[in-house]
Amino acid sequence: MQFVKVIGALTLLIMISGCSWFGGEKTIPDIPEQVLYDDAMSALDAGNWALAIEKLQLLEARYPFGRFSEQSQLELIYAYYRNSEPAASRAAADRFIRLHPNHDHIDYAYYLKGLTSFEEDRNFLARFLPLDETQRDPGAALDSFESFSTLLNRYPNSEFAPDAQRRMQYLKNRLATYEIHVASYYMKREAWVAAANRGRYVVENLQETPAVPDALSIMAESYTKLGMNDLAEKALDVLRLNYPDYVIRPFSPQRFDLLYTASFGLLGEIEPATPARPVNPDRLREAEEQGQRADSSGKRSLLNRITFGTFGSDGSDEQESEQSQ
Numbered sequence: 001m002q003f004v005k006v007i008g009a010l011t012l013l014i015m016i017s018g019c020s021w022f023g024g025e026k027t028i029p030d031i032p033e034q035v036l037y038d039d040a041m042s043a044l045d046a047g048n049w050a051l052a053i054e055k056l057q058l059l060e061a062r063y064p065f066g067r068f069s070e071q072s073q074l075e076l077i078y079a080y081y082r083n084s085e086p087a088a089s090r091a092a093a094d095r096f097i098r099l100h101p102n103h104d105h106i107d108y109a110y111y112l113k114g115l116t117s118f119e120e121d122r123n124f125l126a127r128f129l130p131l132d133e134t135q136r137d138p139g140a141a142l143d144s145f146e147s148f149s150t151l152l153n154r155y156p157n158s159e160f161a162p163d164a165q166r167r168m169q170y171l172k173n174r175l176a177t178y179e180i181h182v183a184s185y186y187m188k189r190e191a192w193v194a195a196a197n198r199g200r201y202v203v204e205n206l207q208e209t210p211a212v213p214d215a216l217s218i219m220a221e222s223y224t225k226l227g228m229n230d231l232a233e234k235a236l237d238v239l240r241l242n243y244p245d246y247v248i249r250p251f252s253p254q255r256f257d258l259l260y261t262a263s264f265g266l267l268g269e270i271e272p273a274t275p276a277r278p279v280n281p282d283r284l285r286e287a288e289e290q291g292q293r294a295d296s297s298g299k300r301s302l303l304n305r306i307t308f309g310t311f312g313s314d315g316s317d318e319q320e321s322e323q324s325q
Contacts, residue, residue, distance in 0.1 A: 033059065037068045044075065049083035070100060077112045086120040089113070090143075107151055111160040114147030118167055138178050145171045176202050176211035183218045187252040195251075196222035213243040218251050225252070 040055035056076045063069060073096045080089035093113035097106060120140040148164040148171070155161065183198035195218055202215035216239040223232035239246060 031058075031062070033063045033066045033068060036062065037072065040072065040075065044079060047082075049079050052079045053083060070096075070103065073099075074105060074108060077109060081112055081116050081119075086116045086140075089116040107155040107158040107160055110147055110151040110155070111158070111164060114144045114151065114164060114167070117141070117144035117147065118171070120144075138175055141171050141174055141178075145175070172206060173209045173211065176206040176209040176215075179206070180211045180214045180218070183215070184251050187218065187222070190225075190252070192222040192225045196226070213239060213246045214251075216243075217246070217248055220248075221251055 036055055036059040040052050040059060043049075043052035043055055053076065056072045056079060059066075059068060059072045060076070073092065077089055077092045077096065080086075080092055090113055093109045093116070096103075096109045097113075100106060103109075117140045145168060148168045151158060151164050152161055152168070158164075179198050179202045183195045183202075186192075186195035186198065199215035199218035199222065202209070202211055203219070206212070216235050220232045220235040220239065223229070223235065236248075239248070
């Protein structure tokens with residue numbers, strides 16, 4: 001019995017000290033604050049976002065009250081954003097805003113938070129192909145709009161305010177177009193009340209957007225289907241008064257009963273109207289830059305060559321017109 005106790009004690013000691021035998025936890029050498037910060041900035045300049053995140057996290061953990069603490073937290077937001085980690089970037093921005101509400105560069109934190117949500121649902125294909133982003137879930141767009149709105153309301157003189165305002169206008173157009181897509185879906189399902197409510201929401205809350213005439217048209221058509229002719233006439237009067245060039249088209253499917261029934265819904269249906277799509281401001285900027293480069297060089301852009309001339313400008317038409325003049 002005594003022998004068993006001795007063996008058990010030795011086994012326990014071996015297990016406890018086993019970590020030190022097999023290496024255990026490695027201690028990180030003490031690195032000066034200035035060296036860590038310089039390494040992080042070098043990684044950011046080189047585009048090595050993962051290494052920059054590692055250095056910035058270590059800098060904040062080792063020197064939480066150092067002279068580079070606040071700046072490293074700002075840089076960490078940007079590094080997460082460039083490393084395609086939107087959740088971590090927003091969390092870092094929220095943490096910085098909570099810890100430093102009176103910081104001189106807090107507007108930068110709000111701007112990066114909004115920019116992160118703005119770019120979150122844009123994948124590689126959406127950057128180069130004409131995909132309709134307005135039919136996606138607008139959750140990220142709403143978050144981005146809220147961050148940019150806070151930036152403009154609290155810091156209207158910020159250097160990031162003009163770009164934030166431009167992106168907010170795009171987001172507003174996108175949200176309005178999304179509401180029109182939902183209203184169109186309700187029109188196809190003959191849910192007239194739901195479609196009219198969606199159109200009224202656009203008219204009341206998302207004014208001065210390209211989707212407003214479509215919203216008025218949906219309201220007029222829905223109210224007509226519901227037998228509310230007075231409301232339908234009011235919507236049509238507002239539409240004709242403010243958008244005299246708008247061509248009124250039905251958003252609900254126009255069915256021919258006999259053919260539609262005989263073909264089980266495959267035939268006898270006219271394609272309803274589709275809402276207009278807002279243009280992403282980044283695409284406008286990229287198109288302008290490509291056009292300027294093409295005008296200066298006279299060569300086809302890479303995007304123009306890859307897409308066989310579908311996208312990107314080669315500047316040849318403008319050169320020919322100039323030569324002809």
